[in-house]
Amino acid sequence: MLTPSSYIAGQWIGPSADATRIDSPVTDQPIARAGSEGIDFGAAYGWATGKGGPALRAMNIHERARMVKAMALMLQERKEELYALNPLTGATRKDGWIDIEGGIMTALTMASKARREMPDGDMYLDGPVEQLSRNGTFLGRHVAVPMPGVAVQINAFNFPVWGMLEKLAPALLAGMPVIVKPATQTSYLTEAAFRMIVESGLLPEGAVQLVVGRTGDLLDRLGAQDVVSFTGSAATALALRSNPRLLAQGTRFIAEQDSLNAAVLGPDAAPGTPEFDLFVKEAAAEMTVKAGQKCTAIRRMIVPEGMADAVTEAVSARLATIRIGDPADPDTRMGPLVSMAQKADVTARAAEIANEARRVFRHPDIPAEGAFAAPELYLCDDPDSAHAVHEVEAFGPVATILPYRDLSHAAHLANRGGGSLVSSLFTHDPDLAQTYVTGAGAWHGRIYINDRDSAAEATGHGSPLPHMIHGGPGRAGGGEELGGVRGILHYMARVAVQGSPAMLSRITNEHCPGASTPRCETHPFQHDFENLEVGQSVETTSRVVSLSDIDHFAEFTGDTFYAHMDDEAARANPFFPGRVAHGYLILSFAAGLFVDPAPGPVLANTGLNHLRFLKPVSPGDAIRVRLVVKRKTRRTDAYGEVAWAATVTNQKDEPVAEYELLTMVARSG
Numbered sequence: 001m002l003t004p005s006s007y008i009a010g011q012w013i014g015p016s017a018d019a020t021r022i023d024s025p026v027t028d029q030p031i032a033r034a035g036s037e038g039i040d041f042g043a044a045y046g047w048a049t050g051k052g053g054p055a056l057r058a059m060n061i062h063e064r065a066r067m068v069k070a071m072a073l074m075l076q077e078r079k080e081e082l083y084a085l086n087p088l089t090g091a092t093r094k095d096g097w098i099d100i101e102g103g104i105m106t107a108l109t110m111a112s113k114a115r116r117e118m119p120d121g122d123m124y125l126d127g128p129v130e131q132l133s134r135n136g137t138f139l140g141r142h143v144a145v146p147m148p149g150v151a152v153q154i155n156a157f158n159f160p161v162w163g164m165l166e167k168l169a170p171a172l173l174a175g176m177p178v179i180v181k182p183a184t185q186t187s188y189l190t191e192a193a194f195r196m197i198v199e200s201g202l203l204p205e206g207a208v209q210l211v212v213g214r215t216g217d218l219l220d221r222l223g224a225q226d227v228v229s230f231t232g233s234a235a236t237a238l239a240l241r242s243n244p245r246l247l248a249q250g251t252r253f254i255a256e257q258d259s260l261n262a263a264v265l266g267p268d269a270a271p272g273t274p275e276f277d278l279f280v281k282e283a284a285a286e287m288t289v290k291a292g293q294k295c296t297a298i299r300r301m302i303v304p305e306g307m308a309d310a311v312t313e314a315v316s317a318r319l320a321t322i323r324i325g326d327p328a329d330p331d332t333r334m335g336p337l338v339s340m341a342q343k344a345d346v347t348a349r350a351a352e353i354a355n356e357a358r359r360v361f362r363h364p365d366i367p368a369e370g371a372f373a374a375p376e377l378y379l380c381d382d383p384d385s386a387h388a389v390h391e392v393e394a395f396g397p398v399a400t401i402l403p404y405r406d407l408s409h410a411a412h413l414a415n416r417g418g419g420s421l422v423s424s425l426f427t428h429d430p431d432l433a434q435t436y437v438t439g440a441g442a443w444h445g446r447i448y449i450n451d452r453d454s455a456a457e458a459t460g461h462g463s464p465l466p467h468m469i470h471g472g473p474g475r476a477g478g479g480e481e482l483g484g485v486r487g488i489l490h491y492m493a494r495v496a497v498q499g500s501p502a503m504l505s506r507i508t509n510e511h512c513p514g515a516s517t518p519r520c521e522t523h524p525f526q527h528d529f530e531n532l533e534v535g536q537s538v539e540t541t542s543r544v545v546s547l548s549d550i551d552h553f554a555e556f557t558g559d560t561f562y563a564h565m566d567d568e569a570a571r572a573n574p575f576f577p578g579r580v581a582h583g584y585l586i587l588s589f590a591a592g593l594f595v596d597p598a599p600g601p602v603l604a605n606t607g608l609n610h611l612r613f614l615k616p617v618s619p620g621d622a623i624r625v626r627l628v629v630k631r632k633t634r635r636t637d638a639y640g641e642v643a644w645a646a647t648v649t650n651q652k653d654e655p656v657a658e659y660e661l662l663t664m665v666a667r668s669g
Helices: 041-057 061-077 079-089 093-117 162-174 184-200 234-241 244-249 274-292 305-320 340-354 407-415 430-443 485-489 501-508 547-557 567-571 583-594
Strands: 006-008 011-013 020-023 030-034 124-131 139-146 151-154 178-181 208-210 227-231 252-256 262-265 300-304 358-362 376-379 398-404 423-426 447-450 469-472 479-482 492-499 537-539 602-613 622-634 639-649 655-666
Touching (some): 041 139, 041 178, 061 079, 079 184, 162 178, 162 485, 234 244, 262 407, 274 447, 300 407, 305 358, 398 407, 547 583
Parallel strands (some): 227 252, 262 300
Antiparallel strands (some): 006 011, 006 208, 139 492, 469 479, 622 639, 639 655
């Protein structure tokens, strides 16, 4: 008998005497007792905000990213312990891969994006510096800073590991401690992964806590600096977000809830085309992976009127090959629903759909005992007058085919779901894809388009990826998760900061135009990473660009564009006074001016960003370069990245080019 425990204020609290009994979805026999009563949620909140939050915020963004990466790698090493529990949830090994390794991959990706796309500091710089005054002495910039509250993350039963990690990783990266509340039915698998995290010692005390059972008065303690992130039914989401305390305090509430996701078969995707076959393959998979218990599963198949019979036949034939049984059996392709209660709910909702649609397929071979449900396919001949097929979600292996007249009608039917997490389109026609995205995009959080060109690498209709947002409007909850850095910012506070260039440079730890730029006494390329300071600068001597330089560069590179070679043609161009130097000649000469050729801490030039040519350079002009240390980012123990603001000027001190130069610089020692 499994006994998942809560973890509150550094203590494990086992199930209480009246804990909920959890039965096996395969045998309907007891497998676990879960639910801790008498939890002191005041202590939990205080432990998070008084201990976990300060410890996380004492680390910078990149340090937290390394912590999250280490956590994910530790779970990867111990994943087989989680797979051992996975069949108890009704999931096959393949289903468990999505949950267990998919969750680990999500945490790793979020940590990687934090290190690559966020500063090596305490705050995120959200957009460029804005000049708010004529002379540039008053600037503004949006930044995001950690919030001093707690994230309460309430998860659904269907993905006990992924559901925890996809919320946990962004919050930890943002510097916010987390109280995890898993669904009771599969809480033993969440608790196993959570226990590994705590026992690893990789996270500071107070960073994470776990509530197995009811949340008591926890939500009544939250305020303006806290976040609630919820995955589950629309009814539960409404009850939670209506909490008077949350409403009064303006507590952030992120919801991912019911979603009648639609897959659309393009009018060009006739039987025999690769797109038709892809549609059938993914439709059957989305009905049976996790026994259809996915918030992103296909619930409505929207197909051309003339192809409805062909789709019905093809999808039914594929569903008929699915072997349903004990998820611990390697040959099983679909296990049971998570519980007998879930089976009863799916049966009742399928009956509602049957009032408007006729059943065209039901799997003939399922085990008699347990929470097994037969995949069922329905066909609604009149989707325009129907309501239940657009409003009732059977959270299991149930889907309905809806015929459409034209693509605008298909988009209209998809949108009648009232907002979804994902809609898919199977077409090989880019014009049809553009039309569909324009017509349906506002009602769906993600639009997945698959065809013969992307099929080999496409990740599937039902697979939310950490790089892309996961969420949707309306019925789907109106929230967002993941989406790379966007997902982290849900747990940070955006603030507009205004002040002088010196103030903003110090606050953001990134040089702002107009701030002081003290000259380096020795060439900055001879300084190691630690000894370079943001704002330090060097200004080179000048070099005259001659006509022979331009001719030589043209001959050497093969760039004989007329503006560099034909004076008369160049003068006829409104941008040039006559023959001008190549832009890349200017960059090459600039490098020759600022590079220190002697061996030193600079290891490599890794690229440049935001290159702009501002003014033509004519033969006889003299150019010089000014380099300013713009920002520094630690990359490894051996080296860091230094971004230099490079400005090339002419003899009149007019900028002719500007860009950001990236170099890798050795660290001390």
